[in-house]
Amino acid sequence: MKKIALALLVTGVSLMAADGAALYKKCAACHGAHGEKPALGKSAKIGGMDAAAVEADLKGYKAGTVNKKGMGALMKGQVASYSDADIAAVSAYINGLK
Numbered sequence: 001m002k003k004i005a006l007a008l009l010v011t012g013v014s015l016m017a018a019d020g021a022a023l024y025k026k027c028a029a030c031h032g033a034h035g036e037k038p039a040l041g042k043s044a045k046i047g048g049m050d051a052a053a054v055e056a057d058l059k060g061y062k063a064g065t066v067n068k069k070g071m072g073a074l075m076k077g078q079v080a081s082y083s084d085a086d087i088a089a090v091s092a093y094i095n096g097l098k
Contacts, residue, residue: 020093047097
């Protein structure tokens with residue numbers, strides 16, 4: 001019985017975990033499928049960026065404290081619905097893009 005409960009718990013946690021690839025889909029329109037584009041011709045290419053740096057930037061955009069290249073308001077709207085777990089997941093995903 002304990003094994004079944006543990007399996008259900010692990011499965012539930014896995015299903016609730018943020019999916020960086022799915023979250024990135026709304027980013028791809030401006031940043032490219034692999035983070036290879038400077039968004040709107042302004043931003044840096046984000047593919048492969050350090051996950052901690054991306055996470056810090058996204059949290060700053062969400063809080064309204066970051067405005068790199070005048071993109072603060074636009075990015076604030078993009079990440080407004082992201083939880084901290086979502087931000088961590090999408091940051092890790094961006095780090096893995098090449």
